[in-house]
Amino acid sequence: MERVQVGVIGVGRMGARHARNLAGSISGARLVALADPDQAARERLRAELAVPYSFDDWRELVHLNEVDAVVIATPVELREEIVRECVAAGKHIFSEKPAAKDLATTRRIKELLAGSEIKYQLGFMRRFDPGYAYAYEQIRSGRIGDPVLIRLTSRDASGPPLSYVRTSGGLFVDSSVHDFDLSRWLMNDEVATVYAAGGRFVYPEYAEAGDIDTGVVTLQFRRGGLGLHDNARHSGFGYDIRTEVLGTNGCIQIGYFQSHPVVVLQNGHGSHDCVADFLERFRDAYLAEMKHFIECLRTGCEPSVGVEDGEKALEIALAARESLHTGKPTAVGAAVDEAQGGTRPAAGEGVA
Numbered sequence: 001m002e003r004v005q006v007g008v009i010g011v012g013r014m015g016a017r018h019a020r021n022l023a024g025s026i027s028g029a030r031l032v033a034l035a036d037p038d039q040a041a042r043e044r045l046r047a048e049l050a051v052p053y054s055f056d057d058w059r060e061l062v063h064l065n066e067v068d069a070v071v072i073a074t075p076v077e078l079r080e081e082i083v084r085e086c087v088a089a090g091k092h093i094f095s096e097k098p099a100a101k102d103l104a105t106t107r108r109i110k111e112l113l114a115g116s117e118i119k120y121q122l123g124f125m126r127r128f129d130p131g132y133a134y135a136y137e138q139i140r141s142g143r144i145g146d147p148v149l150i151r152l153t154s155r156d157a158s159g160p161p162l163s164y165v166r167t168s169g170g171l172f173v174d175s176s177v178h179d180f181d182l183s184r185w186l187m188n189d190e191v192a193t194v195y196a197a198g199g200r201f202v203y204p205e206y207a208e209a210g211d212i213d214t215g216v217v218t219l220q221f222r223r224g225g226l227g228l229h230d231n232a233r234h235s236g237f238g239y240d241i242r243t244e245v246l247g248t249n250g251c252i253q254i255g256y257f258q259s260h261p262v263v264v265l266q267n268g269h270g271s272h273d274c275v276a277d278f279l280e281r282f283r284d285a286y287l288a289e290m291k292h293f294i295e296c297l298r299t300g301c302e303p304s305v306g307v308e309d310g311e312k313a314l315e316i317a318l319a320a321r322e323s324l325h326t327g328k329p330t331a332v333g334a335a336v337d338e339a340q341g342g343t344r345p346a347a348g349e350g351v352a
């Protein structure tokens, strides 16, 4: 494929970021269409980026002849329907995470893709962050010996509204899924068991959705390695993603607080700014993941992160959610998948 023509479905925070990257910074790609029922947002972006086509209904974008590949950046509920239509129309797919909100849907998406020639990449962009990618190479090269412990902190500056939380799948499924992916990727192992705890300290209204705003998860990997994650919807200071991997012969730390390498010293105090949000912290990663996707389509290679990675990370997230509600360690793979008719304890049970 000489030049990949791409359409973006959903032009909110993530869709707009991908659209801007595709329109301006990726050789071999051309942004040809946008779809979103939010006409004002769509037309604003269309004018800014001079996009030829714009649709209210995403189906029209999928079936547009000029479109070779589709970026899915809609709310998670629409994933399966859009993937199904893309596969039928022969369009390659870049899907924002999570692959789906439940395992049954994720597996149906996996089956749809398995029976097709469609290339699919999942938006686990942290793997493309220069810091994380470098750390991964160092760990794989044996620089710190065998990785035995991963500590991971993941905090948003402030939490989403209850309306978002209600349909998000909860902290572990919606947000920590990135962290679970990082852990299995950096540790080069699968998670066997998790034990989670959490509470609502900043957003009491999340009780209505049975969700928490702060959580911790301990992980035990199949080969015996250990993990300790802490996640918060509200840091009170900015976006904070840091990771430490301890090996048998050293340690690697990834991440930083400051946006600019500048400290202001004044009146007996020193201060610096903080990273504002994920769009800023992972700016390079969002661009690199999309370059990778386009390159795979042009060269015929398989994207390095796919729906199976989404499935594995989701299995861990569901086990963590189950553990939170039962108060007991949970084997990954044993958690109830609500989409398959299972039930779990009442919302909020076992939560502070």
Ligand SMILES: NC(=O)c1ccc[n+]([C@@H]2O[C@H](COP(=O)([O-])OP(=O)(O)OC[C@H]3O[C@@H](n4cnc5c(N)ncnc54)[C@H](O)[C@@H]3O)[C@@H](O)[C@H]2O)c1
Binding pocket: 009, 010, 011, 012, 013, 014, 015, 035, 036, 037, 038, 041, 057, 058, 073, 074, 075, 076, 078, 096, 097, 098, 123, 124, 125, 278
């Ligand atoms: N990789 C990351 O770092 C990251 C960060 C944030 C969100 N996400 C994921 O990206 C996805 C989008 O999140 P967001 O934060 O951009 O949300 P958002 O609410 O900002 O944007 C979603 C957009 O989808 C549009 N939409 C709704 N229904 C639609 C339909 N039927 N057809 C087309 N468009 C439709 C909405 O109008 C909105 O513009 C979510 O799945 C989320 O989990 C990923």
